[in-house]
Amino acid sequence: MTTDTIIHSRGLAKRFTAPGSPGKHVQAVAGLDLDVSRGELLAFLGPNGAGKSTSLRLLTTLLRPSAGTATVAGCDVHTDPAGVRSRIGYVGQGTSGSLSQRVRDELLSQGAFHGLGRRERARRADELIESLELGPFARRTVQQLSGGQKRRVDIALGLVHAPTLLFLDEPSTGLDPQSRANLWQHILDLRESHGTTVFLTTHYLDEADRYAERVLVMDAGRVIADNTAEHLKAGLAGDAVTLGFPDAGLAEAARALLGHLLHTGATQVTDDVGRPGLAITIPDGAGRLPDLIRALDAEGLPPASAAAVPPTLDDVFLSLTGRSLREADLASSGPDTDAPHPDQTLQEASRP
Numbered sequence: 001m002t003t004d005t006i007i008h009s010r011g012l013a014k015r016f017t018a019p020g021s022p023g024k025h026v027q028a029v030a031g032l033d034l035d036v037s038r039g040e041l042l043a044f045l046g047p048n049g050a051g052k053s054t055s056l057r058l059l060t061t062l063l064r065p066s067a068g069t070a071t072v073a074g075c076d077v078h079t080d081p082a083g084v085r086s087r088i089g090y091v092g093q094g095t096s097g098s099l100s101q102r103v104r105d106e107l108l109s110q111g112a113f114h115g116l117g118r119r120e121r122a123r124r125a126d127e128l129i130e131s132l133e134l135g136p137f138a139r140r141t142v143q144q145l146s147g148g149q150k151r152r153v154d155i156a157l158g159l160v161h162a163p164t165l166l167f168l169d170e171p172s173t174g175l176d177p178q179s180r181a182n183l184w185q186h187i188l189d190l191r192e193s194h195g196t197t198v199f200l201t202t203h204y205l206d207e208a209d210r211y212a213e214r215v216l217v218m219d220a221g222r223v224i225a226d227n228t229a230e231h232l233k234a235g236l237a238g239d240a241v242t243l244g245f246p247d248a249g250l251a252e253a254a255r256a257l258l259g260h261l262l263h264t265g266a267t268q269v270t271d272d273v274g275r276p277g278l279a280i281t282i283p284d285g286a287g288r289l290p291d292l293i294r295a296l297d298a299e300g301l302p303p304a305s306a307a308a309v310p311p312t313l314d315d316v317f318l319s320l321t322g323r324s325l326r327e328a329d330l331a332s333s334g335p336d337t338d339a340p341h342p343d344q345t346l347q348e349a350s351r352p
Protein backbone atom coordinates (compact mmCIF):
# COMPACT_ATOMS: atom_id res chain seq x y z
CA MET A 1 0.00 0.00 0.00
CA THR A 2 1.51 3.40 -0.98
CA THR A 3 0.68 6.84 0.44
CA ASP A 4 -1.32 7.36 -2.73
CA THR A 5 -3.62 4.43 -1.98
CA ILE A 6 -7.11 5.59 -1.04
CA ILE A 7 -8.81 2.16 -0.95
CA HIS A 8 -7.07 -1.00 0.16
CA SER A 9 -9.04 -4.19 0.78
CA ARG A 10 -8.11 -7.82 1.22
CA GLY A 11 -10.56 -10.72 1.24
CA LEU A 12 -13.51 -8.39 1.86
CA ALA A 13 -16.63 -10.55 1.83
CA LYS A 14 -20.34 -10.43 2.55
CA ARG A 15 -22.67 -13.35 3.09
CA PHE A 16 -26.39 -12.73 3.46
CA THR A 17 -29.13 -15.00 4.68
CA ALA A 18 -31.26 -15.62 1.59
CA PRO A 19 -34.47 -13.58 1.86
CA GLY A 20 -37.34 -15.80 2.96
CA SER A 21 -35.09 -18.89 3.33
CA PRO A 22 -33.53 -19.00 6.78
CA GLY A 23 -30.55 -21.37 6.76
CA LYS A 24 -29.71 -20.60 3.13
CA HIS A 25 -27.02 -18.10 2.27
CA VAL A 26 -26.06 -15.82 -0.58
CA GLN A 27 -22.36 -15.07 -0.97
CA ALA A 28 -22.84 -11.57 -2.35
CA VAL A 29 -19.14 -10.64 -2.27
CA ALA A 30 -16.61 -13.45 -2.14
CA GLY A 31 -13.29 -11.82 -1.27
CA LEU A 32 -12.52 -8.42 -2.71
CA ASP A 33 -8.81 -7.56 -3.07
CA LEU A 34 -8.59 -4.00 -4.22
CA ASP A 35 -6.07 -1.17 -4.38
CA VAL A 36 -7.26 2.18 -5.65
CA SER A 37 -5.01 5.22 -6.06
CA ARG A 38 -6.09 8.78 -5.40
CA GLY A 39 -7.78 10.44 -8.36
CA GLU A 40 -8.74 7.25 -10.21
CA LEU A 41 -12.12 6.95 -11.95
CA LEU A 42 -13.13 3.33 -11.79
CA ALA A 43 -16.30 1.40 -12.51
CA PHE A 44 -17.73 -1.90 -11.40
CA LEU A 45 -19.41 -3.52 -14.38
CA GLY A 46 -21.44 -6.69 -14.07
CA PRO A 47 -24.90 -8.23 -14.34
CA ASN A 48 -27.70 -7.96 -11.77
CA GLY A 49 -26.73 -9.60 -8.52
CA ALA A 50 -22.99 -9.69 -9.29
CA GLY A 51 -22.18 -7.99 -5.98
CA LYS A 52 -21.41 -4.47 -7.19
CA SER A 53 -23.70 -2.55 -4.81
CA THR A 54 -22.80 -4.79 -1.89
CA SER A 55 -19.10 -4.11 -2.51
CA LEU A 56 -19.76 -0.38 -2.51
CA ARG A 57 -21.81 -0.65 0.66
CA LEU A 58 -19.05 -2.59 2.39
CA LEU A 59 -16.48 0.02 1.43
CA THR A 60 -18.76 2.85 2.57
CA THR A 61 -19.48 1.05 5.90
CA LEU A 62 -23.22 0.81 5.18
CA LEU A 63 -22.78 -2.94 5.58
CA ARG A 64 -20.56 -4.82 7.98
CA PRO A 65 -18.25 -7.31 6.22
CA SER A 66 -18.58 -11.03 7.05
CA ALA A 67 -14.82 -11.36 6.48
CA GLY A 68 -11.79 -9.47 5.30
CA THR A 69 -10.19 -6.08 5.87
CA ALA A 70 -10.42 -2.67 4.23
CA THR A 71 -9.00 0.78 4.69
CA VAL A 72 -10.89 3.58 2.98
CA ALA A 73 -9.56 7.15 2.91
CA GLY A 74 -7.08 6.19 5.62
CA CYS A 75 -9.69 4.73 8.04
CA ASP A 76 -10.38 1.11 8.88
CA VAL A 77 -13.94 0.04 7.99
CA HIS A 78 -14.13 -2.19 11.09
CA THR A 79 -12.66 0.08 13.74
CA ASP A 80 -13.40 3.56 12.38
CA PRO A 81 -16.57 3.52 10.25
CA ALA A 82 -17.38 7.09 11.32
CA GLY A 83 -13.97 8.19 10.04
CA VAL A 84 -14.68 6.55 6.69
CA ARG A 85 -18.11 8.15 6.44
CA SER A 86 -16.83 11.61 7.21
CA ARG A 87 -14.26 11.41 4.43
CA ILE A 88 -16.32 9.92 1.63
CA GLY A 89 -19.43 10.78 -0.35
CA TYR A 90 -21.95 8.08 -1.20
CA VAL A 91 -24.84 8.33 -3.62
CA GLY A 92 -27.07 5.25 -3.53
CA GLN A 93 -29.47 3.96 -6.15
CA GLY A 94 -32.58 5.75 -4.89
CA THR A 95 -33.04 9.50 -4.83
CA SER A 96 -31.49 10.45 -1.54
CA GLY A 97 -32.93 13.92 -0.92
CA SER A 98 -36.13 14.78 0.86
CA LEU A 99 -38.62 15.32 -1.94
CA SER A 100 -40.41 18.25 -0.35
CA GLN A 101 -37.32 20.35 0.46
CA ARG A 102 -36.04 22.98 -1.92
CA VAL A 103 -32.76 22.04 -3.57
CA ARG A 104 -30.64 24.70 -1.86
CA ASP A 105 -32.22 24.01 1.56
CA GLU A 106 -31.54 20.32 1.07
CA LEU A 107 -27.88 21.06 0.45
CA LEU A 108 -27.73 23.32 3.52
CA SER A 109 -29.28 20.58 5.72
CA GLN A 110 -26.78 18.09 4.42
CA GLY A 111 -23.97 20.55 5.19
CA ALA A 112 -25.30 20.93 8.74
CA PHE A 113 -25.42 17.14 9.08
CA HIS A 114 -21.73 17.04 8.22
CA GLY A 115 -21.00 19.67 10.85
CA LEU A 116 -20.22 22.58 8.52
CA GLY A 117 -20.76 26.07 9.97
CA ARG A 118 -23.51 28.32 8.61
CA ARG A 119 -21.23 30.32 6.30
CA GLU A 120 -19.28 27.33 5.11
CA ARG A 121 -22.39 25.35 4.22
CA ALA A 122 -23.89 28.26 2.30
CA ARG A 123 -20.63 28.68 0.39
CA ARG A 124 -20.48 24.96 -0.37
CA ALA A 125 -24.16 24.79 -1.42
CA ASP A 126 -23.71 27.71 -3.82
CA GLU A 127 -20.50 26.29 -5.22
CA LEU A 128 -22.18 22.94 -5.94
CA ILE A 129 -25.28 24.60 -7.38
CA GLU A 130 -22.99 26.37 -9.78
CA SER A 131 -20.72 23.47 -10.70
CA LEU A 132 -23.63 21.05 -11.21
CA GLU A 133 -25.65 23.72 -13.03
CA LEU A 134 -28.53 23.55 -10.58
CA GLY A 135 -29.05 27.33 -10.46
CA PRO A 136 -32.35 27.37 -12.38
CA PHE A 137 -33.84 24.76 -10.00
CA ALA A 138 -32.26 25.79 -6.70
CA ARG A 139 -35.58 27.13 -5.36
CA ARG A 140 -37.64 24.22 -6.60
CA THR A 141 -38.45 21.24 -4.43
CA VAL A 142 -36.71 18.00 -5.33
CA GLN A 143 -40.00 16.43 -6.43
CA GLN A 144 -40.40 19.12 -9.08
CA LEU A 145 -37.20 18.03 -10.88
CA SER A 146 -36.62 15.66 -13.79
CA GLY A 147 -34.79 12.37 -13.27
CA GLY A 148 -31.49 13.81 -14.54
CA GLN A 149 -31.81 16.93 -12.41
CA LYS A 150 -32.58 14.80 -9.32
CA ARG A 151 -29.49 12.71 -9.94
CA ARG A 152 -27.40 15.88 -10.08
CA VAL A 153 -28.88 16.95 -6.75
CA ASP A 154 -27.98 13.50 -5.36
CA ILE A 155 -24.41 13.98 -6.48
CA ALA A 156 -24.29 17.48 -5.00
CA LEU A 157 -25.54 16.01 -1.70
CA GLY A 158 -22.76 13.45 -1.79
CA LEU A 159 -20.20 16.21 -2.29
CA VAL A 160 -21.30 18.81 0.29
CA HIS A 161 -18.51 17.96 2.74
CA ALA A 162 -15.91 18.02 -0.07
CA PRO A 163 -14.98 14.34 0.13
CA THR A 164 -11.86 13.23 -1.71
CA LEU A 165 -13.57 9.96 -2.58
CA LEU A 166 -17.04 9.69 -4.09
CA PHE A 167 -18.99 6.43 -4.47
CA LEU A 168 -21.87 6.45 -6.96
CA ASP A 169 -24.19 3.45 -7.25
CA GLU A 170 -25.61 3.39 -10.78
CA PRO A 171 -25.68 7.18 -11.12
CA SER A 172 -27.25 7.21 -14.57
CA THR A 173 -29.68 4.28 -14.48
CA GLY A 174 -33.09 5.22 -15.84
CA LEU A 175 -31.94 8.46 -17.47
CA ASP A 176 -32.40 9.22 -21.16
CA PRO A 177 -29.19 9.29 -23.25
CA GLN A 178 -28.94 13.07 -23.21
CA SER A 179 -29.30 13.31 -19.41
CA ARG A 180 -26.77 10.52 -19.03
CA ALA A 181 -24.25 12.34 -21.20
CA ASN A 182 -24.89 15.55 -19.29
CA LEU A 183 -24.50 13.85 -15.90
CA TRP A 184 -21.25 12.29 -17.04
CA GLN A 185 -19.93 15.63 -18.14
CA HIS A 186 -20.57 16.91 -14.63
CA ILE A 187 -18.83 13.93 -13.05
CA LEU A 188 -15.81 14.41 -15.31
CA ASP A 189 -15.71 18.16 -14.62
CA LEU A 190 -15.85 17.65 -10.86
CA ARG A 191 -13.04 15.22 -11.06
CA GLU A 192 -11.00 17.50 -13.23
CA SER A 193 -11.41 20.49 -10.94
CA HIS A 194 -11.14 18.77 -7.53
CA GLY A 195 -9.14 15.60 -8.26
CA THR A 196 -11.94 13.57 -6.62
CA THR A 197 -11.53 9.79 -6.75
CA VAL A 198 -14.75 8.43 -8.28
CA PHE A 199 -15.84 4.82 -7.83
CA LEU A 200 -19.12 3.88 -9.45
CA THR A 201 -21.21 0.94 -10.54
CA THR A 202 -22.93 0.76 -13.88
CA HIS A 203 -24.90 -1.55 -16.11
CA TYR A 204 -24.07 0.51 -19.15
CA LEU A 205 -21.24 -0.99 -21.17
CA ASP A 206 -20.77 2.17 -23.19
CA GLU A 207 -20.31 4.28 -20.05
CA ALA A 208 -17.74 1.97 -18.53
CA ASP A 209 -15.98 1.80 -21.89
CA ARG A 210 -15.96 5.49 -22.55
CA TYR A 211 -15.47 7.16 -19.20
CA ALA A 212 -13.91 4.79 -16.67
CA GLU A 213 -10.13 4.64 -16.63
CA ARG A 214 -10.31 1.31 -14.93
CA VAL A 215 -13.07 -1.30 -15.31
CA LEU A 216 -13.58 -4.01 -12.72
CA VAL A 217 -15.72 -6.74 -14.23
CA MET A 218 -17.69 -8.48 -11.53
CA ASP A 219 -19.58 -11.77 -11.62
CA ALA A 220 -21.00 -13.94 -8.84
CA GLY A 221 -19.35 -11.91 -6.09
CA ARG A 222 -15.85 -11.85 -7.60
CA VAL A 223 -13.82 -9.41 -9.65
CA ILE A 224 -12.97 -11.47 -12.73
CA ALA A 225 -11.07 -8.77 -14.64
CA ASP A 226 -9.52 -5.45 -13.70
CA ASN A 227 -7.93 -3.24 -16.33
CA THR A 228 -8.57 -0.40 -18.75
CA ALA A 229 -11.40 -1.07 -21.20
CA GLU A 230 -8.82 -0.91 -24.00
CA HIS A 231 -6.67 -3.63 -22.45
CA LEU A 232 -9.66 -5.83 -21.67
CA LYS A 233 -10.87 -5.62 -25.25
CA ALA A 234 -7.39 -5.98 -26.77
CA GLY A 235 -7.03 -9.20 -24.75
CA LEU A 236 -9.75 -10.69 -26.94
CA ALA A 237 -7.37 -10.63 -29.91
CA GLY A 238 -9.21 -8.65 -32.48
CA ASP A 239 -12.35 -7.77 -34.36
CA ALA A 240 -15.22 -10.15 -35.01
CA VAL A 241 -15.36 -10.68 -38.78
CA THR A 242 -18.50 -12.20 -40.27
CA LEU A 243 -18.76 -13.30 -43.91
CA GLY A 244 -22.00 -14.45 -45.53
CA PHE A 245 -22.20 -16.76 -48.60
CA PRO A 246 -24.92 -17.57 -51.12
CA ASP A 247 -24.96 -21.25 -50.10
CA ALA A 248 -23.57 -23.67 -47.53
CA GLY A 249 -21.19 -25.33 -50.03
CA LEU A 250 -19.41 -22.03 -50.75
CA ALA A 251 -19.26 -21.25 -47.02
CA GLU A 252 -17.63 -24.61 -46.35
CA ALA A 253 -15.06 -24.12 -49.14
CA ALA A 254 -14.35 -20.60 -47.83
CA ARG A 255 -13.83 -22.03 -44.36
CA ALA A 256 -11.05 -24.27 -45.65
CA LEU A 257 -9.38 -21.36 -47.47
CA LEU A 258 -9.62 -19.04 -44.44
CA GLY A 259 -8.14 -21.75 -42.22
CA HIS A 260 -5.22 -21.98 -44.62
CA LEU A 261 -4.77 -18.18 -44.89
CA LEU A 262 -5.27 -17.23 -41.26
CA HIS A 263 -4.16 -20.39 -39.44
CA THR A 264 -7.24 -20.23 -37.28
CA GLY A 265 -10.64 -21.88 -37.48
CA ALA A 266 -13.84 -20.05 -38.43
CA THR A 267 -17.16 -20.82 -36.75
CA GLN A 268 -20.30 -21.49 -38.81
CA VAL A 269 -22.95 -18.82 -38.28
CA THR A 270 -25.65 -17.10 -40.30
CA ASP A 271 -25.13 -13.56 -41.52
CA ASP A 272 -27.45 -10.60 -40.87
CA VAL A 273 -30.02 -11.78 -43.43
CA GLY A 274 -29.84 -15.48 -42.58
CA ARG A 275 -27.36 -16.69 -45.22
CA PRO A 276 -24.81 -19.38 -44.33
CA GLY A 277 -21.79 -17.61 -42.92
CA LEU A 278 -18.50 -17.78 -41.10
CA ALA A 279 -17.33 -15.90 -38.01
CA ILE A 280 -13.71 -15.43 -37.11
CA THR A 281 -11.88 -13.17 -34.65
CA ILE A 282 -8.69 -11.64 -36.01
CA PRO A 283 -6.45 -8.72 -35.06
CA ASP A 284 -7.28 -5.64 -37.15
CA GLY A 285 -10.15 -7.50 -38.80
CA ALA A 286 -11.57 -4.28 -40.26
CA GLY A 287 -8.24 -3.38 -41.90
CA ARG A 288 -7.68 -6.88 -43.27
CA LEU A 289 -11.20 -7.41 -44.60
CA PRO A 290 -10.55 -6.06 -48.16
CA ASP A 291 -7.56 -8.44 -48.59
CA LEU A 292 -9.60 -11.36 -47.33
CA ILE A 293 -12.46 -10.58 -49.72
CA ARG A 294 -9.99 -10.33 -52.65
CA ALA A 295 -8.43 -13.69 -51.71
CA LEU A 296 -11.85 -15.37 -51.53
CA ASP A 297 -12.88 -13.74 -54.80
CA ALA A 298 -9.75 -14.99 -56.53
CA GLU A 299 -10.72 -18.56 -55.57
CA GLY A 300 -14.27 -18.17 -56.88
CA LEU A 301 -15.74 -17.84 -53.38
CA PRO A 302 -16.97 -14.22 -53.28
CA PRO A 303 -18.77 -13.42 -50.01
CA ALA A 304 -22.31 -12.05 -50.28
CA SER A 305 -21.82 -9.97 -47.12
CA ALA A 306 -18.92 -8.92 -44.94
CA ALA A 307 -18.69 -7.12 -41.61
CA ALA A 308 -15.99 -6.45 -39.02
CA VAL A 309 -17.03 -5.34 -35.54
CA PRO A 310 -14.55 -4.24 -32.86
CA PRO A 311 -14.97 -6.05 -29.53
CA THR A 312 -17.13 -4.55 -26.80
CA LEU A 313 -16.98 -5.03 -23.05
CA ASP A 314 -19.87 -7.45 -23.52
CA ASP A 315 -17.54 -9.61 -25.63
CA VAL A 316 -15.05 -9.39 -22.77
CA PHE A 317 -17.72 -10.61 -20.34
CA LEU A 318 -18.75 -13.34 -22.77
CA SER A 319 -15.20 -14.57 -23.17
CA LEU A 320 -14.68 -14.57 -19.40
CA THR A 321 -17.95 -16.22 -18.38
CA GLY A 322 -19.47 -17.84 -21.48
CA ARG A 323 -22.58 -15.61 -21.05
CA SER A 324 -23.37 -12.17 -22.38
CA LEU A 325 -24.20 -9.51 -19.79
CA ARG A 326 -27.78 -9.49 -21.01
CA GLU A 327 -28.14 -13.26 -20.62
CA ALA A 328 -26.59 -13.01 -17.16
CA ASP A 329 -29.02 -10.20 -16.24
CA LEU A 330 -32.00 -12.26 -17.41
CA ALA A 331 -30.79 -15.33 -15.54
CA SER A 332 -30.59 -13.40 -12.29
CA SER A 333 -33.88 -11.53 -12.58
CA GLY A 334 -35.97 -14.08 -10.70
CA PRO A 335 -38.54 -12.91 -8.16
CA ASP A 336 -36.14 -13.24 -5.22
CA THR A 337 -33.46 -10.97 -6.59
CA ASP A 338 -36.01 -8.32 -7.52
CA ALA A 339 -37.56 -8.26 -4.07
CA PRO A 340 -36.48 -5.38 -1.83
CA HIS A 341 -33.79 -6.43 0.59
CA PRO A 342 -34.46 -6.23 4.29
CA ASP A 343 -31.50 -3.90 4.83
CA GLN A 344 -32.40 -1.55 2.00
CA THR A 345 -33.14 1.07 4.62
CA LEU A 346 -29.41 1.20 5.40
CA GLN A 347 -29.17 3.57 2.48
CA GLU A 348 -31.48 5.84 4.38
CA ALA A 349 -29.33 5.48 7.49
CA SER A 350 -26.58 7.53 5.89
CA ARG A 351 -28.93 10.47 5.60
CA PRO A 352 -29.51 13.06 8.30
Ligand SMILES: Nc1ncnc2c1ncn2[C@@H]1O[C@H](COP(=O)(O)OP(=O)(O)OP(=O)(O)O)[C@@H](O)[C@H]1O
Residues within 6 Å of the ligand: 016, 017, 018, 019, 026, 027, 028, 029, 046, 047, 048, 049, 050, 051, 052, 053, 054, 055, 203, 336, 337, 341, 342, 343, 344
Ligand atom coordinates in the same frame (compact mmCIF):
# COMPACT_ATOMS: atom_id res chain seq x y z
N1 LIG B 1 -29.81 -7.53 2.15
C1 LIG B 1 -29.69 -8.60 1.41
N2 LIG B 1 -30.17 -9.79 1.85
C2 LIG B 1 -30.03 -10.91 1.13
N3 LIG B 1 -29.42 -10.97 -0.07
C3 LIG B 1 -28.93 -9.82 -0.56
C4 LIG B 1 -29.04 -8.57 0.14
N4 LIG B 1 -28.45 -7.60 -0.60
C5 LIG B 1 -28.02 -8.20 -1.72
N5 LIG B 1 -28.29 -9.53 -1.71
C6 LIG B 1 -27.94 -10.52 -2.73
O1 LIG B 1 -26.54 -10.40 -2.93
C7 LIG B 1 -26.22 -10.55 -4.29
C8 LIG B 1 -25.49 -9.34 -4.79
O2 LIG B 1 -26.38 -8.23 -4.78
P1 LIG B 1 -25.92 -6.77 -5.22
O3 LIG B 1 -27.06 -5.85 -4.98
O4 LIG B 1 -24.62 -6.43 -4.59
O5 LIG B 1 -25.68 -6.98 -6.78
P2 LIG B 1 -25.44 -5.89 -7.91
O6 LIG B 1 -24.30 -6.39 -8.73
O7 LIG B 1 -25.28 -4.55 -7.33
O8 LIG B 1 -26.80 -6.02 -8.71
P3 LIG B 1 -27.66 -4.86 -9.45
O9 LIG B 1 -26.88 -4.53 -10.66
O10 LIG B 1 -28.93 -5.56 -9.76
O11 LIG B 1 -27.81 -3.70 -8.51
C9 LIG B 1 -27.54 -10.81 -5.01
O12 LIG B 1 -27.72 -12.20 -5.13
C10 LIG B 1 -28.56 -10.21 -4.08
O13 LIG B 1 -29.81 -10.85 -4.23
